């Protein structure tokens with residue numbers, strides 16, 4: 068077991084099941100804006116559109132606002148919905164994301180179990196509005212030692228400015244005492260590897276690592292985090 072001191076937890080699809088809150092949020096907003104039915108197929112399609120936009124953000128090709136509005140613009144155009152409500156729809160959606168909290172398996176037990184044993188921070192590219200509400204409603208804000216949210220820092224993962232903010236907050240730690248745990252190769256793992264900290268890829272769907280990145284650890288269940296950080300009670 069390595070001598071880690073700081074854990075950076077990605078939020079969406081690492082600690083929390085983002086897919087569940089995304090689906091519930093979009094359906095809730097479709098109803099609110101009178102946009103008709105949003106089928107499972109549409110939700111799956113939207114999820115793919117959304118990922119495409121976030122990856123453009125990670126590559127610095129779009130701003131956060133362009134991502135937030137652009138993804139719904141493309142989605143609404145594709146399904147013939149009224150695009151004039153896209154901005155208001157996104158505002159409502161950001162708030163609704165924090166209404167449905169579903170933890171990833173073992174996430175809650177781990178974070179609560181490691182309280183006081185490690186310094187634990189959230190590290191997220193989500194919007195400040197959505198992430199603050201999620202952290203509060205999940206109880207994570209009570210347990211974590213803090214949160215790095217790109218909206219506040221002004222730089223997204225995988226950009227190094229994001230990790231500079233982390234280093235500034237834990238000046239007593241060396242880079243190999245910091246571990247990032249996340250599901251995204253393009254933001255969490257690339258950012259962590261470029262910053263020189265230890266990386267743990269949470270890969271529950273057993274995807275292929277086609278990133279070219281050399282990762283320190285790969286896990287398929289969060290339960291395996293115990294092999295790196297020690298046991299907790301379940």
Ligand SMILES: [Mg+2]
Pocket residue numbers: 077078079080081249250251
């Ligand atoms: Mg994620």
